[in-house]
Amino acid sequence: MPLTKEDRINTVMGGGHVVILGAGASIASTFRNPEMNGKQLPSMDNFIEIVGLQDIVSTIPEKLQAENFEQLYSNLHEDNPESDEIREIESRVQEYFGDMKLPEAPTIYDHLVLSLRPRDLIATFNWDPFLYQAFCRNSEFTKDLPLMSFLHGNVSIGYSSEDKRCGPAGMYMRRDGGYFEPTKLLYPVKQKNYNDDEFISMEWDRLKYWLKDDSTKLVTVFGYGAPGTDVEAVTLLDEAYGGKDARNMEQFEIVDIQDEDTVVKRWDKFIHSHHYDYATDYFSSSLALNPRRTSESYFQHILPMTPDEAFSESNPIPSDISTLEELWDWHKPLIEAEKIWKEKNEK
Incomplete structure (x- = not known):
């Protein structure tokens, strides 16, 4: 018998999901809900x-x-x-x-950080503070949020070389020191040697670890075009992923406004055979179709126990949620199911 939406909520298991963000993700977020002061997010061309x-x-x-x-x-x-x-x-x-600030209304980034769990990772190339701000304000609802990596630095993030820790830029982690020095943002195209910067190297190491981990079965690239100017970044991603033939059971997802043929060709070395999904907007992606259950959906569709389970229902989040409180209320059944699962597995 096919699984219902209720089954989808209550089915909790392992797995891992890596989401890689480019400028297109932040731009899409501000199209939906503009930055509080009306600031635009630029591309490299404008x-x-x-x-x-x-x-x-x-x-x-x-x-x-x-x-x-x-x-x-x-x-x-x-x-x-x-x-x-x-x-x-x-x-x-x-x-x-x-000084950019998220609007009070929920943004795509609020949806994104709540769609994943601590065994998942969001890695961003973006300098804007939106991901970090969304993480902070949604942590008031739950601490079970994904880890993050800031691959090109970030205006919100500082690094204490003394403590080998990162935190809010310009703040101290303790009374007697641990200053979080703002991270470097700009690097010359021809000299993007990420290993030269201790903080950036650490952020990339986290992403590489997650990509190499056998438990990572899903990778979503959202609004990142793998630009030719950033050869080192694409090379590092390729080396960490291990090539499409070595990842023949993984699913690669692309969220991009460009046409499918163009983006599939761009990411061809990461896609094994037909193991990819394509969406032109966030709310058509796996993250919105099955928030906090993307890995469970993968296992139940790609590796079904019985043929009927391949037709289990999704649990898509409404795209018209207008307040954070409404967003949190929608996620409560998922969070509660995870707590029950943890309690059973910790005994």
Whole structure:
């Protein structure tokens, strides 16, 4: 007999889910619910205009100019890594992203952090504070949230080299020290050696561990285009994943507004045969169709105990939830089922 939606809620098991976020995820989040002060999130192609760097860029020699901001920064860094222009750009980028705030209404990031559990990982390339803010405010409802990795630094995150710990940027972890120094955001395109930065290296190590772990059966890439400018990042992801033929039972999911053929071709080395899903928006993804039960859904569909179980119902979250309290209320049955499962397995 097929599993019902109630069965989906109450079925709790192991597994692991890695979600990798690019700029498209944050942009999608602000399309749905704008940043509290109306700030836009830039892409690398409109970065200069949106962040307000035109006056600096206008003084840069023609030989160093580039339409893409990442390439422009790389040119400047190669010419003189200690220039006044670079320092001013870094300062303005920190300032622009640093005071961004989530709106009071639930965003895609609120949905995302609640859709996963502590055995899961969200790894983000984004500088904006939205993921961290969503994590903090939803931790008031439950502490059973996923781990996070900030692969390119983040305006909300600082690192104490003294304690080898990260925390809120600009804060201290104790009275006698442990200052969380704001993390570096900008790296030249041609010299993105992540091992040179202790914090970034640690964040990448966490992601690589999760990708290599046999319990990780699901990987979702949301709004990340694997840009050609970031060759090292794509290489690290490929090496950690181990190649599509070695992951012949895993499911790879792509959430992107570009057409299916384009994104499947881009991620071909990560996809074994037909083992992929494609969605053009968050609410069509596995994260929204079965929040907190993505691995359970995978096992019941891809590795069914009986043929009937392959047709079990999903438990999609409504896309029109308007308050955090309503969002939390919807997740309560899932959280309660997890508590019961933990109590049984801890005996």
